[in-house]
Amino acid sequence: TKLFHTAEGGASFCNDEKLKHQLFYHHNFGHNGAEEFHGLGINSKMSELQAAMGLTVLPHMEMILSKREAVSKRYEELLSNVEITFIKWRKGATRNYSYFPVLFPSHQIMTQVKEALEKNKIFPRRYFYPSLNKLPYLDHLVTMPVAEDIADRILCLPLSHNISGFDVDRIIEIIIKEML
Known part of the structure; x- marks a missing residue:
């Protein structure tokens, strides 16, 4: 049912730098670097295999x-x-x-x-x-x-x-x- 997929997971696209930063720290446990936190987040990083699948679907x-x-x-x-x-x-x-x-x-x-x-x-x-x-x-x-x-x-x-x-x-x- 997914329009775009990476086998498991998805992707985020935006053209707003502030939103891009917010999306990044939300997907990275709320971390911004090793010791700085910006807010709540989860571990939603994808593996290299998932990224490769997404790059295969994208074209x-x-x-x-x-x-x-x-x-x-x-x-x-x-x-x-x-x-x-x-x-x-x-x-x-x-x-x-x-x-x-x-x-x-x-x-x-x-x-x-x-x-x-x-x-x-x-x-x-x-x-x-x-x-x-x-x-x-x-x-x-x-x-x-x-x-x-x-x-x-x-x-x-x-x-x-x-x-x-x-x-x-x-x-x-x-x-x-x-x-x-």
Whole structure:
């Protein structure tokens, strides 16, 4: 599901020196040198093997984005007459096509579609579930009806640069059949 990967882990890119410095010390236990600390951090440095994998993937990013965009557009086009909602992008926003979330009219329909896809060995994900205010380890739980409603009805359809047109059509066919 990852847009860019290093086998395990990822990469950070920015064009702001202050943010670059902050990202660096956060990934290095909060250290800035051997004895100076800037704040909280974790050990999220990658190995040479992981870096090599990232450098191997990097030249293919344009093709990966292009293919994921094509899959997303196919979903949008062929599901445009179905009672589901797509993300509405703000003018000027750019997409990275990392996920393809769709919002179903009800939890029941979302569950029906999810189960039908799974019966066909297709595994969509509920990446945005549960609503974060419902996590059991949070102390200050508050009601957030809009977020809870969306989390209850959203499903991310399979999206990869390797997914075939045949598989996308199959996914769409199952969704349409379940929603009739």
